[in-house]
Amino acid sequence: MSYTYKYPHPAVAADCLVFGHCLDGTTRLLLIERGNEPCRGQWAFPGGFMNIDETADDAARRELKEETGLTAATLHPIGAFTAVDRDPRERVLSIAFWADVEGTPEAVGADDARRARWFPLTRLPRLAFDHAEILRRALYLKAKGVE
Numbered sequence: 249m250s251y252t253y254k255y256p257h258p259a260v261a262a263d264c265l266v267f268g269h270c271l272d273g274t275t276r277l278l279l280i281e282r283g284n285e286p287c288r289g290q291w292a293f294p295g296g297f298m299n300i301d302e303t304a305d306d307a308a309r310r311e312l313k314e315e316t317g318l319t320a321a322t323l324h325p326i327g328a329f330t331a332v333d334r335d336p337r338e339r340v341l342s343i344a345f346w347a348d349v350e351g352t353p354e355a356v357g358a359d360d361a362r363r364a365r366w367f368p369l370t371r372l373p374r375l376a377f378d379h380a381e382i383l384r385r386a387l388y389l390k391a392k393g394v395e
Contacts, residue, residue: 258339262307263295263379265344265386266320268352268366275369276352277383280315280361286336287376294361295342304343312347315361317354320347324395326386334378342378346386 266278279291294315298307305323312318326344334340357363367373375383 256339258341260298260304260307261295261335261340261342262298262304262311263293263342263344263382264308264312264320264323265293265326265346265383266312266316266318267346267348267369267390268350269348270351276366277369277372278316278318278352278355278364278366279373279375280357281363281365282360282376283357283362284360289362290376291365291367291373292376292379293344293382294364295344296360297340298343305345308343308345314359315357316364317356317358318349320349323347324389326382326389329378329382331378342382344382344386346390 268276268278270276280294282288282290282292294312295308296311298304308323309320312320323345326346329342329344352366355364
């Protein structure tokens with residue numbers, strides 16, 4: 249299929265925040281170190297561009313698996329993030345989801361993720377793109393009990 253449109257279209261991405269709940273009562277967040285520009289070497293959520301034949305939650309699951317080797321049973325929507333300048337490559341909208349897992353299962357950086365690592369919520373590195381804003385929204389929704 250080929251389309252030609254008068255107006256440019258944004259790209260759509262899906263991001264997945266995974267919270268690991270440890271036996272000691274702490275919560276950790278799974279992040280990937282970006283292997284490619286933009287933001288190479290910075291920490292971000294597993295995520296990437298949605299394929300034309302998948303839903304946003306399917307894209308989030310696929311990207312999580314490709315970049316960390318993990319799967320998530322249940323994804324909860326956080327929302328759509330649409331700031332015009334959120335990605336320097338092109339106009340990108342991101343649909344974000346969160347998932348909870350028990351403990352911190354082994355995650356290995358793969359695909360375009362240099363590595364994957366669990367960070368305590370109290371000691372997160374600087375996040376790439378607008379991921380700090382996405383995290384704030386996810387924590388707010390979790391605190392309100394929204395699923």
